Amino acid sequence: MRGIAAIPTYVVMQPTTLCNLDCSYCYLPFRSADKRMPVEVAAAVAGSVDTFARAGRFSVVWHGGEPLATGRDHLAALLAPFGGAVEHHVQTNATLIDDAWCEFFAEHQVRVSVSVDGPADRNGDRVTRGGKPAYDRIMRGIDALRRHQIPFSALCVVSDPRPGAAASLYAYFLELGCEVLGINVEELEGVNKRANRHDAADVTAFWAELVAAWRRDPRIHLREIEWSLRYAAAVLDGSADDLLPRRLDPIPTVAHDGSVVLLSPELAGFHDPRYGDFTSGNVLTTPLGEILAAAAETPWIAEFLRGVEACRATCPYFGFCGGAHAANRYFEHGRFDTTETDHCRNSKIRLLEGVLDHARDHEPTAV
Numbered sequence: 001m002r003g004i005a006a007i008p009t010y011v012v013m014q015p016t017t018l019c020n021l022d023c024s025y026c027y028l029p030f031r032s033a034d035k036r037m038p039v040e041v042a043a044a045v046a047g048s049v050d051t052f053a054r055a056g057r058f059s060v061v062w063h064g065g066e067p068l069a070t071g072r073d074h075l076a077a078l079l080a081p082f083g084g085a086v087e088h089h090v091q092t093n094a095t096l097i098d099d100a101w102c103e104f105f106a107e108h109q110v111r112v113s114v115s116v117d118g119p120a121d122r123n124g125d126r127v128t129r130g131g132k133p134a135y136d137r138i139m140r141g142i143d144a145l146r147r148h149q150i151p152f153s154a155l156c157v158v159s160d161p162r163p164g165a166a167a168s169l170y171a172y173f174l175e176l177g178c179e180v181l182g183i184n185v186e187e188l189e190g191v192n193k194r195a196n197r198h199d200a201a202d203v204t205a206f207w208a209e210l211v212a213a214w215r216r217d218p219r220i221h222l223r224e225i226e227w228s229l230r231y232a233a234a235v236l237d238g239s240a241d242d243l244l245p246r247r248l249d250p251i252p253t254v255a256h257d258g259s260v261v262l263l264s265p266e267l268a269g270f271h272d273p274r275y276g277d278f279t280s281g282n283v284l285t286t287p288l289g290e291i292l293a294a295a296a297e298t299p300w301i302a303e304f305l306r307g308v309e310a311c312r313a314t315c316p317y318f319g320f321c322g323g324a325h326a327a328n329r330y331f332e333h334g335r336f337d338t339t340e341t342d343h344c345r346n347s348k349i350r351l352l353e354g355v356l357d358h359a360r361d362h363e364p365t366a367v
């Protein structure tokens with residue numbers, strides 16, 4: 001894997017900066033402001049994306065802010081310019097989902113992923129703008145999805161990865177009925193300055209416990225565990241070098257005003273004296289394909305690519321990780337050409353070690 005691909009597999013769209021919640025670990029800088037994406041921005045992206053979609057499966061992920069805070073009529077207007085070959089997804093806090101939104105998802109074939117961190121006592125960081133717990137509202141939204149039989153994925157932030165937490169968490173999501181589960185260990189990034197350094201043995205044991213729970217009842221696609229097992233299988237059959245994509249997915253994030261940040265959505269909205277505003281262009285003046293073709297000319301991206309090469313040269317986990325995310329390097333180290341971060345220790349190195357520990361504990365004994 002070297003350099004950046006000219007064609008992404010998905011694009012992240014920010015229909016509004018606004019979020020109706022105020023979670024303590026949120027990284028978004030403008031979540032109390034309602035800056036909405038005009039339809040012209042969506043139309044400009046659609047012009048490029050419909051070409052990308054001809055090359056293979058392509059997704060548009062409506063993120064935020066809280067994308068449903070855009071309102072159904074405006075979100076429908078933003079979806080309208082895209083052709084039928086594109087898959088639409090929303091990543092939502094679920095609190096605004098009601099029967100009318102469920103009908104909207106079905107009508108527009110929008111796939112839904114909800115953010116929920118487990119049972120009520122694990123959602124203490126998820127609060128309304130008035131500081132009240134948001135869990136009941138989240139569950140009302142998920143109940144509406146279940147009533148309408150709309151399949152959904154779940155994204156769970158874990159702030160305290162430790163043994164004893166994973167099995168009950170997995171049991172919760174089995175009960176919830178999601179089809180796919182992603183587990184994100186909380187990250188220090190954006191406006192979230194909370195430390196994310198944890199005891200190595202605790203984090204490894206958390207992942208090992210999670211893989212054990214999943215193997216007992218693998219009804220859910222558990223994103224991180226399935227990635228790790230795919231990598232382990234590829235190492236065993238000698239095909240690990242082919243597992244990472246040949247080039248980095250550029251993951252364009254299109255902000256409400258049409259500006260484009262590549263590789264790490266979390267950098268959108270930030271500014272640094274060395275790197276400027278991290279943008280690589282604006283779809284209102286330059287087609288997205290042209291912005292992507294010139295990606296490596298963005299100064300911070302050239303520095304990040306040097307960091308990826310440093311990872312390749314020094315890190316035994318590179319074949320699994322591919323160099324992790326630009327935003328974590330920036331927000332943890334203030335630059336992009338470094339290697340290890342607490343994020344990659346928690347979510348790459350200890351993940352793989354946890355899966356391997358589980359495998360070692362379950363080796364058949366010699367007879």
Ligand code: SF4
Nearest residue numbers: 311315321323324344
């Ligand atoms: S685990 Fe960390 S140091 Fe290793 S390749 Fe990934 S980002 Fe680089």
